[in-house]
Amino acid sequence: MPTKNISSETGNAALDLALDTIKIGKQSLVFVNTKRSAEKTAEDISKKVKTENKKLIGLSNDVLKALSRPTKQCERLARCINNGVAFHHAGLVSKQRELIEDNFREGVIKIICATPTLAYGLSLPAFRSILKDLRRYGPRGMAYIPVLEYLQMSGRAGRPEYDKFGESIVVAVSKNEKKKLYEKYILGEPEEINSKLAVEPVLRTYLLSLIAANFVNSRKEIIDFFGKTFWAFQFMDMERLVFIIDKMLSLLEEWEFIMQEKEDFSDADKLNDGKIRATIMGKRVAELYIDPLTAYFFISCLRKGSDKKVNEFSFLQMISHTLEIRPLLRVGVKDRESVQEKLVEFDSFLLEKEPSIYEPEYEDYVNSVKTAFMFYEWIDEKDEEYLLENFNTRPGELRSKMAIADWLLYANSEISRILNFRDLNKEIVKLRFRLKYGVKEELLPLIKIKGIGRVRARKLHYNGIRDIKDVKNVDLGKLIQILGKQVALSVKKQVGQEIKEVPNGKRKGQVSLRKY
DNA sequence: GGACGGTGAAACTTCAGGTTGCCTC
């Protein structure tokens, strides 16, 4: 094996390698196994780098302004970027991630410390990939990552347009580990690829989709179809496959998502080839692309909700207890008590029966309550910094959770519409709007105006402007004071008041309003 | 004597990521 010596400045191999990359005028990606570690490593490297670059200062500023109020995470990132170093993980908002990626491509940022986010999807080649640790915490404690993932990460090194080759370096902590890593990753074969169809939620979803789309119309067609998939090829056991499909079909029928014209599926001996089709609900569930089990769970919750008192938390907890929203926030030692308090407080509003403490589902249940509570705080107008401090949810993760929650709420509004639960539907639609903007109910009228989000709406409300009527009546000068000139003008225009002359400076000038 | 603050060791806690829907309240 060829060897190469790199000066040890810090006593930390990954840091030394990163600093060396800068010294030779190249760029590198440092892959680490946790978000915290990505941030720490980036910070450590940036402290050792001295750069004065106007572009970096501008970029650092942009990163800081990505949210309405910078979080600690934003500030930390901005400090690193000042020195041409960044961290990159799912906790960053997409705008920040794009800024980092683009500026790395342009060579402005020299080092990115990242979790495996960077290894997938986008192409961000560097001269050097530094893999700090190939172990990661998983369901069975610390374990070595798959060879496939190693290949993904090391494959980031070497950009054809600039370099003839690239370097991928794995850091080993001992001679023993070096040998182990060499055998497993350099000499080893990548793992087999497994069919995702074998996972029940996926099979349920596709089975219903195929029926709803009229792609298959009978049990025979279904079995023929799945018999030709990679799943069947890998499974090599048609009998078992047929058994699983039959089980799924009878579940889908029990949940009233599909109907069969003749006999029951459950009677395996008499399986016939009657026409299978989706019910109205089944068709919609398939279009919404949610797991039929989730849809069935929603339907039972909504039925329960139709004759009891509900509030925002009822729905938030319901959507937080689905496969789709996973991973849930975990209830830790410190917040167990406060989550229990919430459970007691909202007990009468919950749409699902609380499992017993001794049941294995209980852990998931409390986690769903904690997750729901985070959403609840968001619609109570708590900001990203608060959620980061109190739920350890970073802005990027918050946004992605919110997108899923929005989708699930939309699915619920559709389901409640089909079930003709008008009152529930109204509440869900309202909640969806609130969740999207993170506002209390009182701000909803203002949020409809383009250019008005949670912050500006709250400002307006605080100043006594509570709805469109108030916006129309308020003096333009005051509105400019609250919102700034550009936004104020746009807001006035939206409520049908075109402003021809704009008051100058701090003094109020003549304002001419043309009403439509 | 007791309140207070500093210190370091021990105990404890936490840990990666991504696609789907619709356009409107």
Next chain:
DNA sequence: GAAGTTTCACCGTCC
């Protein structure tokens, strides 16, 4: 498994 955080015992100082 390792790094970061919290807890706690211990000690010295000051009033």
